[in-house]
Amino acid sequence: MMTKDKINEIRKHIEESNGSFFSATNVKKNGEVRKYCCRTGVKKYLHGGELSYNPLEKDIVVVYDVNKKNYRAINLNTLTHLRIKGKQII
Secondary structure: OOOHHHHHHHHHHHHOOOOOOEEEEEEOOOOOEEEEEEEOOOOOOOOOOOOOOOOOOOOEEEEEEOOOOEEEEEEHHHEEEEEEOOEEOO
8 A cells, every 4th residue: 555645646646647648557456457548637428427435535536548438436556557748657
């Protein structure tokens, strides 16, 4: 598990991407590895629902996966790879 400071640093990098595409890899609860090509700030496909939890409290970032064409919640504690604007973060 990552420290709170490391999680905040990762979240800052993602927020500063300003909707740019980035790649990420994490390990899901069931042990499956999932790779994402995603971006933040996509509103086009929202259907009006609201999350039943606060992603900040659970160290989660909601992104739009452009390959799957769906929204995904990435747990920052389970990230194994993060590349934004050609820069390897993790």
